[in-house]
Amino acid sequence: MATYDSIDEANAAVAQKIIDAQPRLVDVVPAKTVIPALEGRVVLHAGPPIAFEDMPDPVQGAAIGAALFEGWASDEASARQVCSEEVQFAPNNDFNAVGAMGGILSGNIPVFVVENGTDGNRAYTSMHEGEGKVLRFGVYDRSVGDHLVWMRDVLGAGLSEALKLFPDGGLAINPILAQGVAMGDDFHVRITAASSLLFRELAPKLARVGMPQEQLEPVLDFLSGNVNFFLTLGMAAGKATLDAAAGVHAGSVVTCMTRNGREFAIRVSGLGDRWFTGPEEKLDTLYFPGFSDADACPDCGDSAIIEAYGFGGLVAVAAPAVQQLVGTGEGGFADALATSEEQSEIVVADNPNMPIPNWDFHGVPVGIDIRKVVSTGIAPLITTAVMHKQAGIGMVGIGKVRASMPCFTSALEALAEARGVEPTG
Amino acid sequence: MRYSIVKPNTYQDSLRLMQLSNTLDDADGVDRVSIMMGTSANREILRGAGLDTADLDGAGPTDLVIVADVADAAAGERLVAKVDEFLTHRAPAAGGSRLRSARSLERAVDIVGGANLAIVSIPGEFVASEVHRLLDRKIHAFVFSDNVSISDELALKRRARECGLLVMGPDCGTGLVRGLPLAFANVVHEGRIGLVGASGTGLQEVMAHIDRLGGGVSHAIGLGGRDLSAEVGGITCLQALRALDTDVGTDVVVLVGKPPAARVREEVLGVAGALSKPVVAMLLGERTEADVAADICYPRTLEEAARVAVELAGTRSSRRIALRPEQRWIKALYTGGTLAAEAAALLGDSLGPAGDADRRAGFLFRSDGHEVIDLGDDVYTRGRPHPMIDPAVRTARIAAVMDDPENAVLLLDVVLGHGAHPDPAGVLAAVIGDGLAGLHARGRDLAVVASVCGTEGDPQSASAQTRTLERAGVAVLPSNAAAVRYAVAILRRRGASPVATSATPEPIRRLLAEPPRIVNIGLRGFAENLLQMGAQVVQYDWRPVAGGDRRLQSLIDALS
Secondary structure, eight states, rough: OOOSSSSHHHHHHHHHHEEEEEEEEOOOOOOOHHGGGGGSEEESSSSOOOOOOEEEEHHHHHHHHHHHHTSSSSSSSHHHHHHTOEHHHHEGGGGGEEOOOOOOOOTTTTEEEEETTOOEEEEEEEEOOOOSOOGGTTOOOOHHHHHHHIIIIIHHHHHHHHHTEEEGGGGSSSHHHHHHHHHTTTSSSHHHHHHHHHHHHHHHHTTTTTOOOHHHHHHHHHHOOOTTHHHHHHHHHHHHHHHHTTTTOSSSSSSEEEEEEEEEEEEEGGGGGOEEEEEOOOOOEETTTTTOOGGOOEEEEGGGGHHHHGGGGGGGGGGHHHHHHSOOOTTHHEEEHHHHHHHGGGEEEEEEEEGGGGGGTTEEEEEEHHHHHHOOOOOOEEEEEEEBBSSSTOEEEEEEEEEHHHHOOOOOOOOHHHOOOOOOO | OOOEEEEOOOOOOHHHHHHHHHHHHHHEEEEEEEEOOHHHHHHHHHHHHOOOOOOHHHHOOOOEEEEESSSSSHHHHHHHHHHHHHSOOOOOOOSSSSEEEESSSSHHHEEESSSOOOEEEEGGGHHHHHHHHHHHHOOOOEEEOOOOOOOHHHHHHHHHHHHHEEEOOSSHHHHHHHTTTEEEEEOOEEEEEEEEEEEHHHHHHHHHHHHHHHEEEEEEEOOHHHHTTTTTTTTHHHHHHHHHHHHHSSSEEEEESSSEEEEEHHHHHHHHHTSSSOEEEETTOOOOOOSSTEEEEOOOSSHHHHHHHHHHHTTTTTOOOOOOOOOOOOEEEESSSHHHHHHHHHHHHHOOOOOOOOOTEHHHHHHHHOEEEEESHHHHHTTTTTTTTHHHHHHHHHHHHHHHHEEEEEEEEEOOOOOSSOOOOHHHHHHHHHHHHHHHHOOOOOEEEEEEEOTTTTOOOOOHHHHHHHHTOOOESSHHHHHHHHHHHHHHHHHHHOOOOOOOOHHHHHHSSSSOEEEEEOOOOHHHHHHHHHOEEEEOOOOGGGGOOOEEEEEETOOO
């Protein structure tokens, strides 16, 4: 392992890993084929470790849905009991995986396989199911299971074949990110451009893999109709990239941010797999008609990996749609610019391969430094979908939320301890 | 040779790449260059342009392709380096109407492209650590804050001196760098008078009077109220005096302050007296025996300090004249008898007693080549009008004065009022303008110094006459006495030895010589003022590190 003379030097190496990473979508397979732990009665979830009983209702609902989908139970009551008594829950992040909202992942759910060309490491995530009745919002009726079966057996199998037609055996993700951020995506709450670009890549290949017409049509309809399909792929690209960056094993850069609906948590490059947790900050949400704060589930999901990766709230300036979210209405672009300029205070580098045109081609901010967060008091800003606190209702709005500051201060304390630094004062 | 590089999976917008290709087309050693994404259409374009290379076959639509004809491999490598440099973000030049702000010093410094001056107005207890951070980054500090301990002040100033940097203050209320007002400052014209002072209303009063008298200020370097104390020892004052002596924009140095501690006084005045430039020292509450001692002028009031400084430096519209060694004499051609007599008396005081002035020829003063002639004397007015009415008597003599290569200064009076010529300045300006043009054409020059005896109410208007003269290249001082003293100062400056003080540290030289790039830490209004003045300035919205948590601060320091 390389050694570094200073934290700054180590952080520069971490940032370079992030900049240099070459994430590539190489396959779509049932999760258990790439995460062997999922052969057993194991279910992965978003955020730091949490017991089934402590999960927010929609996350419990998703877990119940997974138990039904896996055939561990045949009705809700027994599925709840299985989840409560038999299923072993573990964080996605401990298995190179990430998941949106509750992030529930079980063995037969199909996952994107993203491989980082520079380090060869892989990351996994379930595919975006679309909107409405979907598992990630805690819906577990028969239609959800049927949709998952279709995603595995038709969509997933088709994509797996299609991906083999790409030269180098996969679809490079950096070019989509670089174009998407210039086209107004933040990849967390605005993913339209990237989803379109992804469709543009996939559709002609899907047309060549020999799927029957009656299968190909719904696949293409689903992909063209789902403007958020790229969401989890961006997350997995971030996971593959940041896992490689964590391999530097030094420095003070955030390599993971996530939340389980109860706690916010981070990991830091120089502190291995330790979780540093803190209470969640309150969401500031733009609600769909008819919903209010009283309906919102606390912030949840591994999708804050997007911000750890440098996108989301950090690139508010790039996303015209997000300006409406970060601004106070009047502020608009100026507020979005101020947000990105503020957020760029807490990172160690910019990614020159991903310039943001309306930010004078400033690169995407890279590498959140916990020292800078604590020193400036600027917490990373996360843009996020907000779901209903009851299982089965779904998304109620789009919000913004600050990362939990105690995560960063306790990580700083731990880093000082690891380096034998004694506090004074 | 053909040079090509493929950067895989590097997307850049095509318009930006076209702009980049054009920029690099005339780079050194590059015959032609094209930078494109490797789409099949683009590859065809490259092939069509004769920029074919084996690399092209392997390039895909998401790969950045650079193809060039270059002189050698080194030129190709330089080209790629330039591409990388272009594609790496650089902060745009500051300016424009929007005040940019930052929440950390690093980012603030970055926004102005490397700051070299900070204005600090944060609570005193945080000043020392913040100014140390500035000194770490080679940034001069103007410290408006008070409540900084004298031991911290001494430590900061000592460290600044070692680094060749200035710490102005603490408790520094006003300052001016290259015409840019710092903190509480009056808007004064730029000029050649440099000031050093404790920095408060003393500096403001002197600057305001200088401006009112037609003079201008190069810089005003504030010291803070304790710099001249025995504890601090005048560290910043000594740095500032030496810096202004070597500053090309400064001709005269004014020192304003309360009386220093005895030991400090000796050192400060020792350094001041040894400067190559004239020094005016206004040490309040201190009475010196003489007006001038050891080459330092000692005025009694702040207003007098301003007046003396303007008489030494000239007004802001005075031209700078490079006298040659043989240019030694003042030639004064007066139309007013008493004005001429005053000039004669003042020149006698300065240049030594007059020789045998020839009353019949209207000479009021003659010493070596210096002359004061009263053209209103009977010798000149017999059978013709007084020169106040008919300027021809004087204008006829101006050409000869200008032609004489030994003359350094042409000194004039311009008398206005009822009965006087309707436009005496206009007549003089025509002759002087032509004369100076002729001299300049021959690579020579001469100072023309005048005063205008008149009021705004006069038919000719004093200010209009002044402007006419100034446009012709005449230095117009606020009074006859001032004009005479300025004429003497011009001669004296010619005699001054070149700068002998040790070289000014480069960071200080640059602070005074180049537009400063300023970080304003604290009171936002200071930055907004500077922005309006067109300065490069960024607001650093300072907050205590880690919200003021000492324990976390110590950890951050230890982990930096």
